[in-house]
Amino acid sequence: MPVSTFRAEFLDTVSGLARGAASPGLALFLWLLCVGAAWAGEWLPLANDGIHDPRSRAVKILQQPREALQGLTPDHAGNQVRWVQVLEKGEIRPREKLFPQTVVQKLDLDVILDAKGGMPAVRFPHRPHTEWLDCVNCHDGLFAKSVGQSKISMFKILQGEQCGVCHGAVAFPLTECARCHSIPRPGQSKPVIPAGIDPRIHQAIGQGQK
Amino acid sequence: MKILSKLRASIAVAAVLILSAVMFVDINDAQAEYGDVVINNYSDGAGMRPVVFPHWFHRVRFRCKVCHADLGFKFQAGGNEINMVKIIDGQFCGACHNGDIAWSVENCNLCHSGKPGTPTQVHESTVQKLAQPSGAKK
Numbered sequence: 012m013p014v015s016t017f018r019a020e021f022l023d024t025v026s027g028l029a030r031g032a033a034s035p036g037l038a039l040f041l042w043l044l045c046v047g048a049a050w051a052g053e054w055l056p057l058a059n060d061g062i063h064d065p066r067s068r069a070v071k072i073l074q075q076p077r078e079a080l081q082g083l084t085p086d087h088a089g090n091q092v093r094w095v096q097v098l099e100k101g102e103i104r105p106r107e108k109l110f111p112q113t114v115v116q117k118l119d120l121d122v123i124l125d126a127k128g129g130m131p132a133v134r135f136p137h138r139p140h141t142e143w144l145d146c147v148n149c150h151d152g153l154f155a156k157s158v159g160q161s162k163i164s165m166f167k168i169l170q171g172e173q174c175g176v177c178h179g180a181v182a183f184p185l186t187e188c189a190r191c192h193s194i195p196r197p198g199q200s201k202p203v204i205p206a207g208i209d210p211r212i213h214q215a216i217g218q219g220q221k
Numbered sequence: 222m223k224i225l226s227k228l229r230a231s232i233a234v235a236a237v238l239i240l241s242a243v244m245f246v247d248i249n250d251a252q253a254e255y256g257d258v259v260i261n262n263y264s265d266g267a268g269m270r271p272v273v274f275p276h277w278f279h280r281v282r283f284r285c286k287v288c289h290a291d292l293g294f295k296f297q298a299g300g301n302e303i304n305m306v307k308i309i310d311g312q313f314c315g316a317c318h319n320g321d322i323a324w325s326v327e328n329c330n331l332c333h334s335g336k337p338g339t340p341t342q343v344h345e346s347t348v349q350k351l352a353q354p355s356g357a358k359k
Binding site: 054055059060061062063064067068069070072073074076079080089090092094103105106107108109110113115142143144145147148169170171175176177178179180181184185186 | 252253254255256257259270273275276277278280281282283284285286287289290291292296316317322330331332333334335336337339343344346347348351
């Protein structure tokens with residue numbers, strides 16, 4: 012759904028909540044909060060993004076993020092674009108190769124990785140990954156080809172190794188725990204946040220999930 | 222009158238709540254787009270602005286594999302030792318930025334558009350956000 016409808020629905024829900032609430036103060040608070048959220052969710056113009064030199068003429072010529080990204084399926088993290096869905100739905104059609112001799116390889120195979128420490132198991136889907144990437148990008152450098160041969164750890168991932176080469180830099184960020192840790196253990200209805208971990212970094216189950 | 226004072230009180234409560242909410246918002250001085258890469262291996266030394274590479278712009282038009290498999294870009298900001306001789310020779314950026322697929326190298330300032338002195342980095346990376354050592358240069 013386009014961003015504008017998404018926002019409109021969100022605003023409707025919030026104002027509905029506010030009308031139901033007894034206190035006008037609460038209504039005002041909710042309204043201001045949602046205006047604030049909409050403001051914070053905007054893509055910044057290149058001239059104010061903190062890394063472009065505002066005196067460079069490039070900031071007037073280059074495409075602005077807002078222009079390129081505002082019509083795409085929205086997300087609440089990263090570029091605020093759900094890149095995998097955007098590609099699946101055909102909202103963008105990025106080229107697969109530059110050279111005619113390049114062989115495009117794709118694989119539809121899910122790997123389930125059991126996590127230690129009570130987190131839900133990880134489902135790694137090859138299909139969306141091979142839509143974007145080639146086999147050689149991960150194999151055999153970052154990961155071995157056979158299941159169980161790579162010792163994957165969140166410690167390494169958070170340092171920018173293994174999955175963290177992309178996730179946390181260009182693909183959805185590492186604060187989206189439940190997108191990978193998506194398979195509940197028996198008896199769990201949803202991912203359980205271990206004690207001592209800040210619950211703000213966990214995404215509510217069902218929200219933004221595919 | 223009673224309703225009015227009640228309204229005033231609730232507005233005051235709302236103001237306090239909003240202020241406390243604002244305090245939780247992480248305000249960075251730089252808020253570039255997620256995945257923007259700054260490359261400053263040689264630029265500062267050569268008197269040019271550092272290069273800003275926007276991943277978001279390029280992935281709308283090319284899949285990751287085009288640059289990271291076919292063209293051999295490593296997954297490391299600043300790790301490719303790109304220089305203008307290689308680009309003019311058709312390597313790295315020069316595979317497209319040749320006036321054929323994308324603009325050619327005489328448009329220096331379109332890539333070399335970063336704030337002078339900005340270090341090589343992947344902007345808004347989780348590592349940068351969560352694991353930045355205290356007192357480190359941004």
